[in-house]
Amino acid sequence: MEQTFTRLKNIRPSAEFQARSKMLILSSAQNQPRPFTLADLLPEMMQSSFAFGLSALMIFMMVGGISLFNRKFVSPAVLSALDANSLNNEIEKMDIQIQIAQVRYYENSAKKVEVALNETSGDALGDTDAQLRSLLNDSNL
């Protein structure tokens, strides 16, 4: 079989055809290459920019860009907590609330102290009054 294949290699075109065809071909003009245009460059640019874009995306994903992306676009509440203005407002509100709470505390505690003092002093005063009354009564007598 191999021999048959090798012998098939002996098939050749006729010398007459070869000469005639060659002459005809070489007597015709070549196509001039088209001038370089943007259309020629565009596919290569697209290809390279796609490669760069893909690489950038991969790096972005690798350094945790996705989580930042999620915070920014998926969880706005979380992101608003990172906003400086809103944080300042929140801190100011907290101060006011703390002051009000302190005032309330002092008020409540003052009242409680007053009541306690009254209670404690009430008994003492009551005794003194009674003593005074008894003394007055004794003196009147």
Added chain:
Amino acid sequence: MLEAEKQHIKEAKKGSKEAFGALYDHYLPQIYRFVLFKVSRKDEAEDICHEVFLSAWKNMPSYKDKGFPFSSWLYQIARNAVIDFYRTSKSSVQIELVDENSIQLVQSSQKELDTALEMEMVRKCLSKIRPDYQDLIIMRFIEEMENSEIASALKKSEGAIRLMQHRALKELKDIYQKENGTDIHEA
């Protein structure tokens, strides 16, 4: 690729007729055989070959050396030309119509006559296998091209070429057995 061939290609791209003439003389026989096995008629093979090399000459200025052999570019043009030929002519391949002059062998003895008949049988079998298998068998076993060269001509990977080669030979063997009634290795 030989240095001389590289130089011929470079000059032919610039319009050198002598350089392209050298490439033509070198590659015409193998392209002619390839086309002849596909169309089976000498006159049709000559017409297609003429078109192939005319197209190659006209498009030489835009030819880009991508590291593949120059022949793979010519084979690609030839394959497309054969496809166009069948698309336009709608003719069927009839091995009986093959011009006996296409095989320029001196059949002066019984042994050589047997060889010619054997070759005719192989050609007949080849015409019955798939077109891409035909290309592969012609390139690999008749033209003795490297797998890498065939791969670039057929636009396939070398692995795919090896696999196709195995299948093509098996298919050829089966057809040969059906046609001839004997094993291909016995022939």
